[in-house]
Amino acid sequence: MFAPIEDLYRLAPELVLCTFGILVMLAEPFVPRKRSGLVAFLALLGAGAALAATRLSWAHPGTAFYGLVRVDDFSIFLHFVVGAVAVLVILGSRDYLEREGLHRGEFYALVLFATAGMGVMVSAQELVTAFIGLEISSISSYILASFRRNVPKSNESAMKYFLLGSFATSFFLYGVALVYGATGTTLLSRMDSASGNPTLLRLGLGMIFIGLAFKVASAPFQLWTPDVYEGAPTPVTALLSSGPKAAAFALLLRIFDTVFAASQLWVWAIWVSAALTMFAGNLAALVQSNVKRMLAYSSIAHAGYILVAFAARNEIGTAAVLFYLVAYALMKLGAFTMVTHLGGEGERRLEINDYAGLGSQQPAAAAFLTLYLFSLLGLPVTAGFLGKFYIFNAALKSHLVWLAVLLAINTVISAYYYLRVIVVMYMREPQKEWAATPIPRAVGLVLVLTAAGTLYLGLFPNYLMEFATQSAVLPR
Amino acid sequence: MVPISYYLVLSAILFGLGVVAFIFKRNIITIFMSIELMLNAVNLTFVAFSRALGKLDGQVFVFFVIVVAAAEAAVGLAIILLIARNQQSLNIERVNLLKL
Amino acid sequence: MPSRYIPILIYAILAAAFPAVTLIIFKFIRPDSTSAGAKLKPYECGIPPESDARGRYSVRFYIVAILFVIFDVETIFLFPWAVQFNALGLYGLVTMFVFLGILIIGYIWLYKKGALEWV
Numbered sequence: 001m002f003a004p005i006e007d008l009y010r011l012a013p014e015l016v017l018c019t020f021g022i023l024v025m026l027a028e029p030f031v032p033r034k035r036s037g038l039v040a041f042l043a044l045l046g047a048g049a050a051l052a053a054t055r056l057s058w059a060h061p062g063t064a065f066y067g068l069v070r071v072d073d074f075s076i077f078l079h080f081v082v083g084a085v086a087v088l089v090i091l092g093s094r095d096y097l098e099r100e101g102l103h104r105g106e107f108y109a110l111v112l113f114a115t116a117g118m119g120v121m122v123s124a125q126e127l128v129t130a131f132i133g134l135e136i137s138s139i140s141s142y143i144l145a146s147f148r149r150n151v152p153k154s155n156e157s158a159m160k161y162f163l164l165g166s167f168a169t170s171f172f173l174y175g176v177a178l179v180y181g182a183t184g185t186t187l188l189s190r191m192d193s194a195s196g197n198p199t200l201l202r203l204g205l206g207m208i209f210i211g212l213a214f215k216v217a218s219a220p221f222q223l224w225t226p227d228v229y230e231g232a233p234t235p236v237t238a239l240l241s242s243g244p245k246a247a248a249f250a251l252l253l254r255i256f257d258t259v260f261a262a263s264q265l266w267v268w269a270i271w272v273s274a275a276l277t278m279f280a281g282n283l284a285a286l287v288q289s290n291v292k293r294m295l296a297y298s299s300i301a302h303a304g305y306i307l308v309a310f311a312a313r314n315e316i317g318t319a320a321v322l323f324y325l326v327a328y329a330l331m332k333l334g335a336f337t338m339v340t341h342l343g344g345e346g347e348r349r350l351e352i353n354d355y356a357g358l359g360s361q362q363p364a365a366a367a368f369l370t371l372y373l374f375s376l377l378g379l380p381v382t383a384g385f386l387g388k389f390y391i392f393n394a395a396l397k398s399h400l401v402w403l404a405v406l407l408a409i410n411t412v413i414s415a416y417y418y419l420r421v422i423v424v425m426y427m428r429e430p431q432k433e434w435a436a437t438p439i440p441r442a443v444g445l446v447l448v449l450t451a452a453g454t455l456y457l458g459l460f461p462n463y464l465m466e467f468a469t470q471s472a473v474l475p476r
Numbered sequence: 477m478v479p480i481s482y483y484l485v486l487s488a489i490l491f492g493l494g495v496v497a498f499i500f501k502r503n504i505i506t507i508f509m510s511i512e513l514m515l516n517a518v519n520l521t522f523v524a525f526s527r528a529l530g531k532l533d534g535q536v537f538v539f540f541v542i543v544v545a546a547a548e549a550a551v552g553l554a555i556i557l558l559i560a561r562n563q564q565s566l567n568i569e570r571v572n573l574l575k576l
Numbered sequence: 577m578p579s580r581y582i583p584i585l586i587y588a589i590l591a592a593a594f595p596a597v598t599l600i601i602f603k604f605i606r607p608d609s610t611s612a613g614a615k616l617k618p619y620e621c622g623i624p625p626e627s628d629a630r631g632r633y634s635v636r637f638y639i640v641a642i643l644f645v646i647f648d649v650e651t652i653f654l655f656p657w658a659v660q661f662n663a664l665g666l667y668g669l670v671t672m673f674v675f676l677g678i679l680i681i682g683y684i685w686l687y688k689k690g691a692l693e694w695v
Contacts, residue, residue: 003667022678022681025681025685026681026684026685028685029685029688029689030688128537128540131540131544132540132544135544135547135548139547139548139551142551142552142555143551143554146554146555146558149558150562152559152562152563155555155558155559155562155563156559158555158558159504159555159556159559162548162551162552162555163498163504163507163508163511163552166511166548166552167498167511167514169548170491170494170511170514170515170518173515173518173541174491174514174517174518174521176518176537177518177521177522177525177537178521180522180525180534180537181484181521181524181525181528181529184529184531186533186537536656539652539653539656542649542652543649543650543652543653546645546646546648546649546650547646549642549645550642550643550645550646553638553642554642557635557638561635
């Protein structure tokens with residue numbers, strides 16, 4: 001009884017990613033140092049092939065492997081997101097790795113493995129499968145965070161990520177165990193019909209929420225984020241802030257929309273967490289002097305915005321979450337890629353004040369960064385604006401007036417620290433001479449793609465929004 | 477026959493001990509061990525439920541948890557080795573270049 | 577039914593008695609070893625230690641130990657497969673070989689990276 005070929009189609013993106021990851025790993029020792037671009041190219045090919053495989057599995061919707069994973073519009077949407085993130089991260093990291101003397105094939109292999117884990121997470125229909133996906137992506141990210149292995153900051157970042165990440169995972173797992181005990185199943189679709197101990201079920205779902213709240217960095221479990229983001233190599237920070245977050249949100253959404261008890265229990269937790277997260281992120285970002293750290297706090301704040309759409313508990317809200325995840329991934333990837341390039345050798349140029357005079361010295365870089373910051377702030381004509389608009393809309397439709405008001409207040413607060421960077425770039429005289437390095441081609445491509453995406457979604461959101469609305473209908 | 481609640485209480489206590497140790501211990505290796513304790517508490521819960529429900533799948537989950545925990549241990553120990561080599565200390569309070 | 581626990585009780589008594597009895601007997605029949613000097617060494621048996629126990633170890637020891645843990649634990653999946661070998665049939669066999677193949681690829685990678693060389 002071989003698995004039907006359909007099942008393999010439904011798991012095609014993960015299979016492709018893992019195969020290419022293994023190929024990259026195997027190729028690494030055999031490819032001479034001088035031809036190291038070959039490994040990067042292979043990895044890029046793998047990430048691109050994964051996108052194609054996603055298109056293939058789209059044609060075969062349904063559950064696979066005895067109901068463990070499910071291909072539907074929702075999982076396809078997020079597969080495209082994490083696949084595209086992988087492509088952009090691989091494109092953007094080659095020059096960084098060369099510059100820092102860290103060019104190893106394992107970097108790309110780990111990016112591909114992490115993406116495979118995220119893919120499992122977003123299509124998982126069963127909790128232990130989700131756990132495996134979560135761990136595949138987390139363990140790969142732990143190693144990626146420590147990739148600058150002779151830099152104590154990178155070590156420390158990896159250690160904190162590892163300790164707090166596995167702490168959160170064990171909460172998630174304990175929740176899974178309790179849910180299993182309460183309902184006798186770990187299949188999400190069967191949980192509603194199973195008669196079980198409701199207290200145990202609630203306890204388990206609460207634990208699962210805590211575990212995933214850690215992963216998406218929502219308050220009060222967000223403390224690890226700035227440290228990890230600051231210490232990790234910047235391309236890795238770009239990956240961490242976009243891919244795993246999208247996957248963890250997808251898993252939350254999937255459980256939230258499939259299991260009735262979860263949607264009952266989590267509503268208040270999400271309300272409170274959304275409000276806390278927005279303030280925790282934005283208020284702390286106000287006083288940061290390091291760009292990476294500031295962007296880390298800003299990503300906490302954005303997790304809070306996404307949770308507002310969550311709290312709306314309707315399909316408009318889910319669509320808003322999906323749209324925002326795309327917009328957010330684009331602007332965060334763009335911003336971190338720019339920071340990577342500007343950081344220079346050894347990542348020394350990271351203070352906001354170091355960016356003084358950038359507007360006149362490197363006008364292109366400054367313009368790109370300004371666009372991303374505008375989008376993060378949510379000014380019109382950018383993806384961030386429409387993303388926030390949809391979230392606002394969803395919140396008001398569900399009569400969450402207070403959360404909508406808090407969202408508006410937070411946007412105003414965030415204006416201060418985003419605009420400050422822009423003011424420093426354009427209106428301050430540089431205090432130190434920084435050598436202006438030309439933007440490498442691959443990095444330039446990432447910047448152009450993310451900037452174009454940000455503008456495109458800001459001007460013509462309809463196509464993506466239609467796709468998101470269509471994907472937001474989760475089958476119970 | 478020992479009732480299932482005994483196992484559940486035991487695993488809850490073990491998990492709680494792990495959480496407390498994670499928060500209060502200062503040595504990185506000890507913190508890491510407390511995570512392992514938590515995972516093993518989860519394993520106990522899985523096995524207890526599996527037995528109580530008369531299903532085998534809970535025990536299969538334990539296999540996966542054990543393997544994942546081993547992979548995590550390998551990566552974690554490697555990271556801890558790096559810290560020990562670069563900082564000459566495993567005290568969590570001395571490893572704080574990044575302010576919390 | 578407390579009577580069902582009697583074997584455990586007997587086992588517990590035996591387990592407690594064994595070291596106690598052996599220690600007492602040996603106390604009377606063994607020669608006095610404290611004066612021989614070996615008693616004062618860190619390891620009483622085997623070769624006398626050559627240097628301080630807190631010296632530096634090669635990092636290879638840790639790496640090999642870590643690698644051992646991974647490859648050791650992965651075999652856990654072989655047990656359920658072996659128990660249900662007949663029921664799983666060819667599908668199980670092929671799947672298991674794919675799994676082992678991935679492990680072997682990991683081994684090849686380690687080998688080529690020189691992680692197993694004892695410098």
